[in-house]
Amino acid sequence: MRIDVLIIGGGTTGAGIARDMAMRGASVMLLEKGDFSGGASGGNHGLLHSGARYVVRDQESARECAQECEVLRNIAWHCIEDLGGLFIRLKNDDGNYVDRFEAGCHDSSVPAERLTRKEVLEFEPMLSAQVEEGFQVRDASIDPFQLVLANIQSARALGAIVHNHSPVIEMVREEERIVEVRFKDRRNGQISTIKPELVVNAAGAWSDEVAKMAGCHVDLSKDCGALLVMSGRLVNTLVNRLRPPSDGDIVVPNRTSMVIGTTSRSIQDPRSAKVGDDDVKLLMREAVQMVPKLAECRPIRAYASVRPLVRNQGESRRASRSYQIYEHTDDGLDNFFSIVGGKLTTYRSMAEHLSDLLAGELGTTDPCRTAVEPLVERGEDISDLGLQALPTLQLQRRYGQLPEGMRERAMGTTSARSIACSCEQVTRFELDHFAVKEDVIDLSDLMRRTRAGMGYCQGTGCSIAMLSALGNKGGSPREAMSRFLCDRHRGIAPVLQGDQLRQEMFRADLLKGVYGFSIGEERCR
Amino acid sequence: MPGTDRCLKCSSCVRACPVVAEIGEMTFPGPRTVAVDAPRFGPSRVAIAEVAWLCSMCERCLEACPSRIGLPKAMLDMRASLFPNVRVRPGHERLLGNIDLYGLSIEPVRKVGGETMPKAKIAYFPGCIASQREVETMECSLGLLKAAGAEVEVPSGLVCCGSPLVKLGDERRCERLMDANLKILERYDQVVTSCPGCTVQLVEGYGLEALHITEFLTEVTGTKGMRFRPGSENIRLAVHHACHLSRGVGPHTKERTYELLSEVPGIELVSTGDETVCCGAGGSLLSGYPDVAGRMAARKVDSAIFCGAKIITAACPFCAMNLRRTGGIEVMELTQLISSRLRFPGQH
Known part of the structure; x- marks a missing residue:
């Protein structure tokens, strides 16, 4: 089988490149070792940057974000909640920063409107009375899982072959070319060999390991960031602190929760990303200064992921969030490319940049069309499916257009009206729909596609529904359940207090007492 | 909170x-x-607007919740936040029209209340239903109160207590009604009501000293003044505990109801097991979704018939009206039932 471009890594960057190259007519294959958006692509705020966060320190990034967030509003309309953002200055914050911020916005063409204290509080009454002034910007919240899935769906529709749960295990190098790549399909353990023209390493925090497999090197600094998910929505605008970017200065309302982020700590191995007690305390302390009511709010879980950063400009927070493309000619290779760094908001332009390079290698002249063609077409009305209104709205918010075959099967089925996960208003029908897909072998896969299990109860009842939808897929149901529960528990453990502790006790009691599933920590280690 | x-x-x-059931x-x-x-x-x-008014506000969820969440209040908050922007149900539209035209939730057919200046210390607040639809309830209540030795009167100019508007989420209209009623009721020491919905609203919404008639007859006057007709035929009776009485006013009202019934000769109580289950009338469900309210009432009537009851009684004119709509069994509001066995002067 001839493959023009093999992409390693199924995050936003990899999925974006797959779509871009498939649109230019190349034969594309994408391999992902786990599930899509398993790394930093899924472990972020879900914040579509207007660019304002970068206007003082990194105007290049700011300009890029300002352009790309408008592009994404158009092409990824279905997974964006266009809430708008605020940058607020509190009483003791440095007033000089405000002028630099305003000038920065102007210089990097980031739209920002200055608001008085009164206007800010009218806009978001839940903000602290310590607010002095603020700026309104065009931030929005975005569902990164759906963004990646939509890119993959689009790439597949254009003929791309995409496999998740398929780690690359070996790359065979002959002189200055990678001639063969071997990967293992975790579903059946089969090892396959492909012979790609070009190989792209888009493995994010794992890209140094992938590069090593090809016998070359990328310079990568790994920065672990912890985020805290709070139940419900006190604010309906993205709230940023108007000061130099720091820890815990963003609150993003996203779907049914608010995400507080983030911390920044340099680490070596992305597998060791972990939320510490200090991280949770720090995030809470900082966020409460902006939204005092958060102190009474119930934390749902905390998670950590690793940002892959380009190492050229210092480490962590001060490092530029811009990306770098390695052509590895120094390493003696001429068909291997690595793309490192960047951010969610600019994934498309990164993909475009690299795809231009790849297209040049392949000799294709088709221009990039990813900026103008929406990932999901607008306009399909699903209100006639006979579902309840809230789940209908959530279906539209999750998938835009209904995934293929869903409409036909949804009509008149009771499972389309029956709610499997009430936190996120996921219907049993959606679980059944995705459970039979080849991509889905695990409860976590099902969760990422439907959001079932992401709510504050963290899978108290819906985990059983997910398990029943999956049947015997992916091995022993007991093992599958155990993996999922451990994964959930890992996120809950750092915030075990108050109502979330009561919830976890109830969940453990129900799942253990009634169903015999253990969610004890000993299994999670 | x-x-x-x-x-x-x-x-x-x-x-x-009970609505889910x-x-x-x-x-x-x-x-x-x-x-x-x-x-x-x-x-x-906002998408929840489609179903947010499907609840009868029976407060059974409040009783069931192990975390003691104020679910009915939270649902009312949700309705109030949605109300300005929703298209209301046809039945609710009629209700709001009646409030605007007559100050009552239903179209009035008669004039009620004579006293413009208070003569008694106690006011009887009949409420929309007992004054205009279940008129016997008002007559019998006044009769029982008199028999028990209380001096009560029905003030003129009373309007709807506002409870249906609280349930709909229409805070603006509700305040107007409350202002009008308060001016009148403030002049009395005590208010007695027949309708549990009114009682809750007068106590919690207005902050008035208001008692439901079952409380008043047992706790204030006692029943000594009532003389019953001996040798009445036995009746098999099922009791329906109105939600806004047994959960809204308080669980003690169940005891008060049985206390009153125990005074009445010839009553054989039938236990149905679902005495405290909602009949579907409350929470604006009857006006918004009469079909659902009817089905819930029919279920109660069915179980009463199944248990061998010949009559259902409820200490609430609104429940009585809803149960009677089913046509399956004789329904008597509590004061009506008690009055029907009173001995008339000169009778032995």
Whole structure:
């Protein structure tokens, strides 16, 4: 089988490149070792940057974000909640920063409107009375899982072959070319060999390991960031602190929760990303200064992921969030490319940049069309499916257009009206729909596609529904359940207090007492 | 603060909900979704408007919740936040029209109340239903109060207590009514009511000293003044405890009801097991979804018939009206039932 471009890594960057190259007519294959958006692509705020966060320190990034967030509003309309953002200055914050911020916005063409204290509080009454002034910007919240899935769906529709749960295990190098790549399909353990023209390493925090497999090197600094998910929505605008970017200065309302982020700590191995007690305390302390009511709010879980950063400009927070493309000619290779760094908001332009390079290698002249063609077409009305209104709205918010075959099967089925996960208003029908897909072998896969299990109860009842939808897929149901529960528990453990502790006790009691599933920590280690 | 953050997703409220039991979770998702889940969706919570008025406010969920979440209040908050922007049900539209035209939730057919200046210390507040539809309830209540030795009067100029508007989420109209009623009721030491919905509103909404007639007859006057006709034929009677009485005013009212019934000769109580289950009238369900309210009432009537009862009684004119709509069994409001066995002067 001839493959023009093999992409390693199924995050936003990899999925974006797959779509871009498939649109230019190349034969594309994408391999992902786990599930899509398993790394930093899924472990972020879900914040579509207007660019304002970068206007003082990194105007290049700011300009890029300002352009790309408008592009994404158009092409990824279905997974964006266009809430708008605020940058607020509190009483003791440095007033000089405000002028630099305003000038920065102007210089990097980031739209920002200055608001008085009164206007800010009218806009978001839940903000602290310590607010002095603020700026309104065009931030929005975005569902990164759906963004990646939509890119993959689009790439597949254009003929791309995409496999998740398929780690690359070996790359065979002959002189200055990678001639063969071997990967293992975790579903059946089969090892396959492909012979790609070009190989792209888009493995994010794992890209140094992938590069090593090809016998070359990328310079990568790994920065672990912890985020805290709070139940419900006190604010309906993205709230940023108007000061130099720091820890815990963003609150993003996203779907049914608010995400507080983030911390920044340099680490070596992305597998060791972990939320510490200090991280949770720090995030809470900082966020409460902006939204005092958060102190009474119930934390749902905390998670950590690793940002892959380009190492050229210092480490962590001060490092530029811009990306770098390695052509590895120094390493003696001429068909291997690595793309490192960047951010969610600019994934498309990164993909475009690299795809231009790849297209040049392949000799294709088709221009990039990813900026103008929406990932999901607008306009399909699903209100006639006979579902309840809230789940209908959530279906539209999750998938835009209904995934293929869903409409036909949804009509008149009771499972389309029956709610499997009430936190996120996921219907049993959606679980059944995705459970039979080849991509889905695990409860976590099902969760990422439907959001079932992401709510504050963290899978108290819906985990059983997910398990029943999956049947015997992916091995022993007991093992599958155990993996999922451990994964959930890992996120809950750092915030075990108050109502979330009561919830976890109830969940453990129900799942253990009634169903015999253990969610004890000993299994999670 | 209803404390919705305390929810554990145990589904106790969903299992306790009589509307869910009647029409299924796929049509009405239950208190949890309206009160706890929907608000968490931010602006897209508006989609819950489709079902937010399907609750009868029976407060059974409040009783069932192990986390003591104020689910009914949270649902009312949700309705109030949605109300300005929804198209109301046809029945609710009529109700609002009546409020604007007559100050009553229903179209009046007679004039009620004579006293413009208070002569007695106690006012009887009949409420829309007892004054205009279940008129016997008002007549019998006044008769019983007189027999028990209380001096009461019906002030003129009273309007709807506002309880239906609280249930609809229309705070603006409700305040207007409350202002009008307060001017009149403030002049009395005590208010007695027949309708549990009114009682709750007068106590909690107005802050007045108001008692339901079952409380008043047992706690204030006692029943000594009532003389009953001996040798009345035995009747097999099923009791329906109105939700706003047994849960709204308080569980003690169940005892008060039985206390009163024990005074009446010839009554054989039949236990149905669902005495405290909602009949479907409350929470604006009867006006908004009469079909659902009717089905819930029919279920109660069915179980009373099954248990061998010949009559159902309820200490609430609104419940009595809804139960009577089914036509399956004789329905007597409590004061009506008690009055029917009173001995008339000169009778032996």
